[in-house]
Amino acid sequence: MPGENLTRAEAEERAALVQVESYDIALDLTTGDEVFRSTTTVRFTAQEGASTFIDHISRTVHSVTLNGTELDASAINDGVRIQLDSLASENELTVVSDAMYVNTGEGLHRFVDPVDGEVYLYSQFEVPDSRRVFAAFEQPDLKATFAFTVTAPATWQVVSNQPTPEPVIDGETGTWAFEPTPRISSYITALVAGPYSVVRSELTSSDGRTIPLGMFCRASLAEHLDADYLFDITRKGFAFFEQQFGVAYPFDKYDQLFVPEFNAGAMENAGCVTFTEAYVFRAQVTDAMRERRVVTVLHELAHMWFGDLVTMKWWNDLWLNESFAEWASTLATAEATEWTGAWTTFQAMEKTWAYRQDQLPSTHPIVAEIRDLDDVQVNFDGITYAKGGSVLKQLVAWVGLESFMKGVGAYFGKHAWGNTELSDLLAELETASGRELGDWSKLWLETAGVNTLRPELEVNDDGIITAFSIAQTAPADHPTLRPHRLAIGFYDVKHGRLRRKERLELDVDGPVTAVPQLVGHLRPALILINDDDLAYAKIRLDEASMQTALSSLSEIEDPLARALVWGAAWDATRDGETPASDYVDLVLDNIGAETESTTIRLALAQLTQAARTYVHPSRRAETIERVGDRLWKLASKAAAGSDAQFQFVGAFAGIASTPAHAETLQSLLDGTRTLDGLTVDSDLRWQLLDGLVLNGAAGEAEIAAELASDDTATGRQFAARARATIPTKEAKEAAFASVADEAGASNLIVRYTGLGLQHVTDASVLTDLVARYHDAIQSIWDSRTYQMAEGLLVGLYPAVLASEELAQASRAWLAANESAVPALRRIIIEHLAGVERALRAQQRDA
Missing domain, CATH: 1.25.40 (Serine Threonine Protein Phosphatase 5, Tetratricopeptide repeat)
Structure with a gap:
């Protein structure tokens, strides 16, 4: 069954009985390809005479010793839990087992590099998977210190939460004895081991300590790791967060490791962050991907404070961990790096994800009811990350950035190394801002659904606004109306561009909010509510503004304002308010002038979805062909070597549908046709081949030949996709x-x-x-x-x-x-x- 469950009631009962002091964990990674030897010694206090259990998923439990007495392992172990009865007030438990390597990214993942045959290991423990490596009280509020001792091949790098010690070498084997961690939760402990390539550096934290830095990846990818750039982003993130939070970095070192076959973007293991290898760029990628990597690096760094130093008591506050990191990393990206348009990217990606998730039947309040681990798994979703981050952005607008950061710093200071609930953070924010947040929290965090905001206005014959208000609606199944802090922007044409000439920021609440401040103003060409994207709400444009936006989208000067219009147009298409064919035309007519990489990336993905699934079947084939034709023209006209050129070529390869399209793809692949500035590298070759396979112009023989020249982990993944693309x-x-x-x-x-x-x-x-x-x-x-x-x-x-x-x-x-x-x-x-x-x-x- 997917995931061996633990209920919140069981966790609360166990936390009432047990307090954990320390773990000593010895792992022997030299015992074969399928299992490794795991020896865990746990010291904990308990109510005398009480009974509870410790979690451990293993192949074999060899022995269980409690307070010096060896227990019958077969009688008390069911493969998931080990029952512990008649506990003393102070206890020492030792469990010796064979634990299993996985290839699912849940536990200790084992990967064999097809390039050189080397073995690479890494752990992934969130949510309930440290128990797959060692015996653990697997819940976030039973914090302890963790001391790992690891036996592995002497030539390997071995990395955990604490600085890596010098190993004791015995022939071809080494043993690394790590110092104990601070008190942390089991899900953020970590082990990464293998012949990783490493680049090292350091920085000085705000409290004067020297923090060692490490950047790791597989040896076969080392030539592509741009470690200097990543160290630069890391240093900027450290300086930004330490200054904003008023709290120095809480751990002893900071390693960042790019690991194979990772399920997510990254994981915030304390001082030992793991990332997907997709962030080691072996070929050209979009600027959107480069920016996303920066946001991810800073997201995980923010977790060192919010999540690792101070940790949620139970998984119902998982959203707060992820939402805070998403918001904080976007702020840091915009203010501390060269990616100053990060909030435009946030609107395009995170808000779009949030609105989509929030309109599904499965939507739920941000503070979801988490009854058990199964609930946690399904709530790693767009509500947890994207809506939560969007609502935090709204909260910051509501209380002010300075007050928000003051409250966060106080929260870290008061609860360091402990566990908290949402109310603990809100209390600090109320103290710092003077705003009561109880009602705000109920409306925003304890109810589901997204509101829609639209302007309602009257204009006289001279174009003067005589009445202006904002109407708020909610879906029937989630009827909550909420308070919104937002801005209204007036845009008019100046020097051939639509530019903002006026901005009004205000609070909106209830079904209708009158805006008398705008009465008497000349109606502009475009009225944009939620200007600057402060609020979390779907927006609609009035009819005249919609006509301006659709006819002049590419002329809107501000990238964030354009992103808002792009988003409103897509949302109306998804809601069936406007025809999908109109959205196709909107993209094809305006995308060539778009400057923001993530906006281009998202619009192209939505263009493909509209053409393939939203356009009426009677015109689908014609639409797909037309989209392919236009994308190739856009690619041909784009600036040489530009991000737009690269994206248009990739999108063309993805939707190519005619013999002429296939001929173009083949000529790009074999080099008989070129575009100035475009390099057909390994990854783009796979995209072009994928398009040929889609059109029946290539098949298994061509896939096998391409794989023979790129028999890497990435090549094998692309080959699996190409084989699944064969159109029979x-x-x-x-x-x-x-x-x-x-x-x-x-x-x-x-x-x-x-x-x-x-x-x-x-x-x-x-x-x-x-x-x-x-x-x-x-x-x-x-x-x-x-x-x-x-x-x-x-x-x-x-x-x-x-x-x-x-x-x-x-x-x-x-x-x-x-x-x-x-x-x-x-x-x-x-x-x-x-x-x-x-x-x-x-x-x-x-």
Whole structure:
């Protein structure tokens, strides 16, 4: 079953019985390819005579010794928990076991580099997976010190939360004995081991300490690691956060490690942050990706204070950890690095994600009810990260940045090395700002759904505004109206550009808020509510402003204002208020003048989705062909070597649909056609080949040949996607079976196979997978870990079909499986909601 559960009630009961002092953990990584020896000694106090359990998922528990008495391991261990009875007031427990390596990114992940055959290990413990490596009281409020002793090949790098000691060498084996950590939660402990390449540096913290820095990646990627740049961003982040928070960095060193087959973007292990290898750029990437990497580096650094130094008591406040880091990292990116447009990127990416998640049937309050670990897993979503970060931005506007940071600093000072709840932070913010936040918290954090704001105005014959108000509405199933701090911008044409000439900031509340300050003003060409994107709300433009925006989108001077208009147009398309074909035209007519990389990236992705699933089926093929034609023209006209040129070529390869398109792709691939400034490197070659495969102009032979020249981890992932892209029913079935029926595929091979499966021009090639998918749901869920089950059930769902038949199959499964695990039902419910939204959009486009 995906994830062995722990309820909040069980955690509270255990925390009332037990306080943990220390862990001594010895790991022997020289015992083979499948298991490693784990020896855990835990010292803890308890209510005398009490009974509880410690968590440990292992292959074999060899011995359990409690207070000097060896217990019958077979009687007290069920493979997930070890029962502990008749505890003393002070206890020492030692568990010796064989724990298992994984290839799912949940526990101690083992990877063999196809380039040189070297083995690389790294841990990933959030949410409940330190128990896969050592015996642990696996809940965030049972903090302790952790001292790791690691035996491994002597040539390896071994990295944990504390500075790496000199190993004791015995032949080809080394043993590293790390000093104990400060009191931290088990989920942020870490171990990374293998022949990693390392670059070292240091910085001086605000309290005068020298903080060692390390930058690690696999040896076969070392030539691509731009360590100097990443160290520079890290130093800027340290200086910014220490100054803003008023608290020095709390740990002894700071290592950043880029690790293979990572499930997420990064993980905030204390002093030992792991990142996806996608951030080691072996080929050209978009500026959007470069900026995202900076935000991620700073996101994880912010966690060293918010999450690691001060930690939530239980996972219902997970959102606060992630939301704070997302908001703080965007602020730091905008104010301390060269990526000064970070808030435009935040609007384009995070807000879009949040609005999409918040309109699903599965939406939930930011402060969600987390009854158990299964609830935690499904709530790692756009509400936790993106909506939470957006609402924190609104809170900062509400109380003021200076007061917010003063409150945060006081919060760190009062609760260092402890566990907190939301109320602890709000109390400090109220003290610092003088604003009562109880009602604000109830309305924003304890209710679900997104409001819609629209201007209502009257204008006389002379163009003078005679009445102005902002109307607020809420969906019927989440009817809460909320207070918003926002700005209204007036934009007019000046020197051929739409520029803001006036701005008003105010509080909006209730169904209608009158804005008398704007009465008597000359109506501008464009009225933009939520200017500067302070509020979390969908916005609509009045009719005249909408016409201005659509006809002159590329002329809006401010990138954030453009992003708001782009977002409003896409939102109206998703809601079926405007035809998808109009959105296609909007993108094709304006994207060539867009300057912001993330805005381009998002608009191109939405363009593809609109053409493939939102446009009415009767005009879909023509639309896809037209989009391909125009994207190639945009690529051909873009500035040589520009980010836009690179993005247009990639988008063209992704949607190419005709023999002429295939000929262009082939000529780019073989070098008979060139674009000034465009380098066809390894990753772009795979994109071009993918387009050829999509059009039947290349197949298994060409994929195999490309893989032979790029037999790397990345090359194998691209090859899995290309094979799944082959546009025949037989190939789609084979791709589906390769990951659904076989348990050996790694997490990233599953992900890339899903991307290829969905990569179609004629979606009818997926019709046979509708029944196949729904028949496999329960078996996938029952046989895989949570991460793998979710990856399969999301990646293999034939969403691009967007047909009534697909919707009916999902409805039938939900009706027949009302008692299925809520986390599993949620995945299918969200899929169904996406199909139903696409069907409404298709009908509007008709």
